[in-house]
Amino acid sequence: MTLLKNKNLPIYAVIFAIIAKLYFLLTHHIQEDAFITWRVAQNLLDYGVIGFNGNTKISASTTHLYVFVSYFFNLIFGKDNFIEPLLIFNTILFTIGSLFLSHILFKNNWHKAIFIFLFGILPPSIKISILGMEYGILFFLEMALLYYGFQKEKKWALIILPVLILFTRIDTVIFLGIIFLVDIFWNKKIKWSFVLGGILGIALSVAFNWFYFGEWVNNTIVAKKLRYDNHFTLQQDFDYFRLNYGNFWGMVKLPGDFNPFMILIALFELACFIYLIRQREKRNYFLWIIFLFAWTKQLVFLSQKSLFDWYYWVPQILLFVPVIIFVLEQKVKRNLWLSLLIIFYILPMLAFQTVHSIATGNGEWNYRRSIGLFLDVYEKDKKQWILLEPAGYIPYFSGLKTIDEVGLVDKQIQTEIRKDKPHYWINTVKKRKPKYLLSYNNLFEDQDSAYYKDHYKLLKEFRIKDHLKSDNKILEKIYKLKPSGSDYNLYEKIRN
Template sequence: MIFTIILKVPVFFAKHIQEDSFITWRVARNLLDYGVIGFNGEERISASTTHLYVLISTIFQLAFDDFFIYPLLIFSCILFFIGSWWLAKILFRKNKLNRALFVVFLNMVPPAITASCLGMEYGILFFLYNALLYFGLYKRKNWAFILFPILLLWTRIDAVIFLGVIFIADFIIRKKINFAFILGGFLGMVTVVAFNWMYFGELVNHTITAKKIAYKNLAQNNSIEFLLYQWAYYGGLIKKYSLFTLLFFLGFLVFLGFVLRKIIQDQCRISPKTKIILLAVIAFALLKITVFAFMKAYFDWYYWLPRVFLFAGVIYFLLSYLPLPKRILAPSVFILIIGLYVFQLLQSFTIGYMEDSQRMQIAREIGRSDAPLEQSIFLEPAGIIPFFTGLYTYDEVGLVNEKITDEMLKDEKFWWMNSVRDFQPDYILTVKYQPGDGKSYYAMKPEDQSYFEGRYRLVRKYPIAEIHRNAPEILRRIYEIRPIGKDYYLYKKVLSND
C-alpha cells in the first residue's frame, strides 16, 4: 500500500486536480458553514453528483480545515489500493507474488492514477465495486449484497449499471435469484430518490437535469462516424477524434477478445466463479463505455473505472498466460506499465501547469472575498475559482444554480445575456469567446452590446497560447503535439446599480 501511494505522490506535485472535485468540496464547505447541502449559502441544490463523497469531504474539511485536500487524496489512494487488493485476491487465490504484482501494476496504469489521485469520488467507488465483488460474489456474504448496493448508489446513481451486470453474474454463479441483492438495490435506489425528493424537491441530482438542458445542442456532429470516434476516444487512452484512434481501439478489442477466449477455455488456472467475476467486470466496462459514449456523455471521468477493469483483464492475462519465466515476465510487464505511468504523469503535469497558470491565477487575482456570497461571479466551469474565491456563483451550465437553468428554459438563444441583466454579477468570466461574438453562445441583441459595455470592463485576457509559450520546455513540446486549454476573458462590473 505504501509503495502504491509513493508511486502516486508525483501526481500531487503536478497540481492536477479534476475541476469538478472542487464543486463537491465547495458543497461540503457549504454544509459546514451553512448547514445546507448546496453551493450558495442557504440555497439547497444537489450540485454534486455524489452524496456520499460530499459527506466524506465534509468530515475531512472538519478535521483538516483548509489543508484537507492532500489527506483526502491519500485516503482515496488507500481506498483504491484496498479495492485492487480485493480484486487481486479474487484473481490470484494462491499465487501471492502475482497478487502483489497485479496490485502494483494496476495502480500504475493511467486510469487508476486519475481515478485515485484527481479528487473525484472514483477511489471510493472502486473500493465499493470490489467490496461487492469480494464479499458478495466471492465470499457469498449476504450482508454485502444489502450494504454495498446502498453505498454504491449513494456514491453515484449510475452505479446501477454495475449492479445490473453483477446481479446477472451472481445469478449465473448461484443459479438462483439473490433476493438479498434485490433488497440492497431496492433500498439504495429508494433511499437516494426519496432523499433527493424530500431535501431538494427533485427525483434525480440537479446535475443530471442541468446537463440535459444545457448540452442538448452541444453535439455538432451526430453522424455514426463521429459517434464511433467518440466511443474510441473515451474507451481508450488516445485523446484525439480520428480514424487512427478508432482503429487502435478496435485493435485493442481484438486483443481483448483473444484474452477472453484464452480465459474462457482455461479449465485449470482459473476457477469457474473467478472466471465469471472477471468476465462480468470486463462486460461492465465495455457496456458502460458504449452506453455513455453513444449517449454523448462528454466527461472523461465517467470512463476511468471501466478502463481500469479493462486493464485488470489484460494484466491478469499477462501475468498468468505469457509463457515466460517469472524473472523475465515481471520486468517485461513492468517496463510496459512504467511507460503508461510516465505517459499519465506527463499528461498530469501539462494539465496541472495549465490549471495553475490560468484558472488558479484568476482565482488568486480576484482574491478571497472577506464577506462570502456578497459578491458574485458568472462563469464556466464552477470549480476552482468559486472554491478559492468564495463568491456567489452562477455557472453557464446551471449545475450549481437553478436560476441559470430557468433562464435557459425561458430563452434558449439569449439566456446568457438575460442572466447578466437579471443577476448583474460582479465578475464575468467567458471561455474562448468574448461576449457578443457571433460564434459563441454569448449572444446579444444590438441593444445588449451597449448595455454590457457600459456596465462591464475587461480586466484581463488569459490567452492559452501565452501559457503554452511560457511553459517549461518539455511541457511546451507536449503542448505542440496536443494543445489543451482555451482562452479566458475576465470582466468586472463598473456600476453597482442598474
Template sequence: MKNYIDKKKIFFASVIIIALKSIFFLTKHIQEDALISWRVARNIIEYGVYGYNGAEKISASTTHLYVFIGVLFQSIFGEGNFIYPLLVFNTILLTIGIYWLGKLLLKSTNRIILFLLFVSFLPPAIKMSILGMEFGMLFFFYMALIKYGFVERKNWAFILLPIFILWTRIDTCIFLGILFIYDVIQQRKWNTALMIGGILAVLTTVAFNWFYFGEIVNNTITSKKNNYANPTLLERWTEFKFFGPNYFGMIKFPTSIYNFSTAILFILSLISLIVLAGKWDSNRKKVIGFLFAFGIIKTLIFGAANSWFDWYYWIPQICLFLPIILIVLDIDFYKKTALAYGIFILIPFTAYQAIHSIATGHGEWNHARKIGLYLDSIEPNKDNYIFLEPAGYIPYFSKLKVIDYVGLVDKRLTEENIVKNGTEVGFSNLINKAKPKYILEDFKPMFKGKLADQSIYDDYELIKEFKIADVAKSDNPILDKIYKFKPSGRDFYLYKRKETAK
C-alpha cells in the same frame, strides 16, 4: 493444498506503490468537479446547508457520500490542508480494491503484487488517485461487493454495499443492474438479498433528494438534461465515431491513430479473456467475465448518450484492459512476460500520464486557480455573484457566489430554458434578472457580441485578460517542452458590472 499468500509482503509492496503514485500529487492535477464537491462540503461546514451558494439548498455535486467524506476531512485537517490527506485516502481505498480483485484472480504473492503494480499505474487508475474525485472509493465498494457478495455470498454485502455504491454515484445503477442480471444467470435463481439492497439503495437516495432538495434526481442531472441540446441519431453517431476511441481506450491519441490502437487492444483483451476462461475455475471465470461485460455495456451506454467526460470511463477502461494484465501474470513463465509488460506497456503508459498530468495540472493550478485568487483579492464581498463556466477552480478559490453556464450550481439558468430559447436569449434574461457583478468569458467581446439584449454590453466593462500563453511556458527546458507539447487551459476575459448600470 491452499496457496500461501504472504499478506505482510503484499502490505509493504502496497505501501511502496502508494508512495510511488503519490509523486503524481506534485503535478497539481485535480479535476474541476472535485472542487465542486469540496465546495459543497465547505458550504455544509459554514452554513449547515447542503448547497453551493450559502443557505440555498441544491444538489450541485454528483456524489452525496463523497461530499460527506469531504466534510469529515475538511473538519479534521482544515480548509487549506485537507486535499493531500483526502487524495491519499482515495489511493488507499483504490489499492485495497485492486488487492481484493488480485487475490480473487491470482494464486501467488508475487503475482498479486505485480497485479497491484500494473493496475495501479494504468492511466485511469492514476487519475482515480490524484484527480480528487470519488472513483477510488467507488472502485473499493465495487470490489467489496464482488468479493463479499458475488463470490463469498454474504447477504450483508448484497444488502449494505449497494446503498454505499448508489450514494457515491447515481449512475452506478448500471453496475448494480448488470451484476443482478449476471448473478441470476450464474446462480439460476433470484438474488433476494441483492434485490433488497438495490431497493434500499434507490429508496434512500431518492428519499434524501426528495425530502431535502424537493427533487427526485440530482440537480446536476436535471441541469445537463435541460441545458444541453438533444442531438439527433446521426449527430450522436458522428460524435460517437469522433470521440469514442479517445474514451473507450486506455490513453488519448489523435482519433485517426487511436481508432486502430483501440481496436487492437480490445481484440488482444478479448483473446486473453477467452484463453483465461478456458483454463480458470468457475469463480475466477465469472468475476473476470462480469467485469468485462460491465466494461463493454457501461461504455456503450454512455457512448450512445454522447457523454464524453473522462471519468465516466475510468473504471470501464480498467475492466476492459484487465485480461491483458491477467494473461501476462497467469502463465508459468510470468516473470519474463511481466518484464516485457513493464518495458512496453507500464513505462510508456506511466510516462504518458505523467506528461498529461504535468501539463494539465500546470494549466489548471497556475492559470484557473490564480484567476480565482485574483478575484478573491479584488472582491471582499463574497455575496456577489460571478457568471462563468466551469464551476470548479475559479469559484472555489474566489469564494464568490456562482451562476454557471450549465446551471449545475444555480437553478436560475434552467428556468430560462436555453435549449428552447437559445443561449443568446436565455443568457440575456438571466443576466438582466440576476445582475452578476462579474462575468468570466472566453471571448472578447463578451459572448461574441451575440446576446439578444445588446444593452448588457453597456452595463459591463472588461477589467482584465488572462492569457494561457502567459502561463504555458517555463524556464525549465523539459517543462517548457511539455507545456508546449500539450497546452492546457484557455484564455479568459473578466468583465465587471459598471456602477452606473441599471
C-alpha cells in the same frame, strides 16, 4: 516458510503502489469537478446546507457520500489543509480495492502482488486515485462487494455495500444490475439479500433527493441533460462515435478522429477475455461481471453523448484486467510476455500520464486557480455573483456566488435554457445582472456587444500563453508540448 513469506506480498504491493502514485500530488492535477464537491462540503460546513451558494439547497455534486466524506476531512484538517489528506485517502481506498480484486482473480501471491502494482500505475488508476473525484471510494466499495458479498458470501456485504455504492453515485445501478444478471445466469438462483440491498440503496438515494432537495435525481443529471441535449440523425450518431470512441475505450486521450492504437488494445482485451473464460471456473464468474459492466457502462454513457472522461475511468481499467491475467499466467516465456507488457505498454502509459498530469496541473492549478485567487483579492464582498463556466476552480478559490452556464450549481439558469436556449446567456445577464462575467469569448465583439459595452467593462484578460514558462526547462517544454487551459476575458459590471 516460503508460503508464509509470500503471504504478505500483496500487502507490500499495496504499500508500494500507493507510494509510487504519491509523486502525482506534486503535479497538482486535480479534476475541475472535485472542487464543486468540495465547495458543496464547505457550504455544508458554513451554512449547514448541502448547496453551493449560501443557504440555497441544490445537489450540485454528482455524489452524496463523497460530499459527506469531504465535509469530515474539512472538519478535521481545515479548509486550507484537507486536499492532500483526502487525495491520499482516495489513493489508499482504491489500492485496497485492487487488493480485493486480486484476491478474486488469483491464488498465487506473487501474481497478486504484480497485478496490484501494474494495475495501480496505469493512467485510469492514477486518475481515480489522485484527481480528487469520488471514484477511489466507489472502486473500493464495488470491489469490496464482489470480494465480501460474492466471494466470501457475507450477507452484511450484500445488504450494506449496495446502499453505500448507490449513495455514492446513482448510475452505479448499472454495476449492480450486471452483477444481478450474471449471478442469476451463473448460479440459477436469486440472492435475496443482494436484492434487498439494491432496493434499500435505490430507496435511500431517491428518498434523500426527494425529501432534502425536492427532486427525484441529482440536479447535475437534469442540468447536463438539458444543456447538452441534441437531436442527432443516425449518420450524426455514427460520426459522433467515430470521433470519440478512442477516448473512452483506451487508456489515454489522443488527438485525431481515427485511433487504430485503441482498436488494437480493445481487440487484445477482448481476445484475452475470451481466452480466459473458456472454462467454467469460479474466477470467470467475476471476469464476466467486470467485463460486461465495463462494456455496458461505456456503451450507455457514449450513447448519451457523455463526454466527461471520468465516467470512463473505472471501465477503462477493468477492461484491461484480462490482459494482465493473461500475461501473468503464461506457462511458456512468461517473463518475456511480462517484460514486453511493461516496456511497450505500462511504462509508456505511465510516462504519458506523467506528462499529461504535469501539463494539466499547470493549466488548472497554476493558471485557472490564479483567476480565482485574483478575484478573491479583488472582490471582498463574497455575496457578489459571477457568471462563468466551469464551476470548479474559479468559484472555489474566489469564494463568489456562482451562476454556471450548465446550471450545475444554480437552477435559475435552467429556466432560461428551457425558455430560449440560443439566448439564455444574455437573458441571464440582463435579468440577474451579475457583477462579474467570465467568458472564453470577447463579449465586446458578440452579437449583443452593445449591451455588454453599456453595462460592463473589461477588467482583465487571462491568457494561457502567459503560464507556459518555468525556470525548470523540462517543465517548460512539457507545458509547451501539451498546453492545457483556455483564454478568458473577465468583465466587471459598471456602476450606474
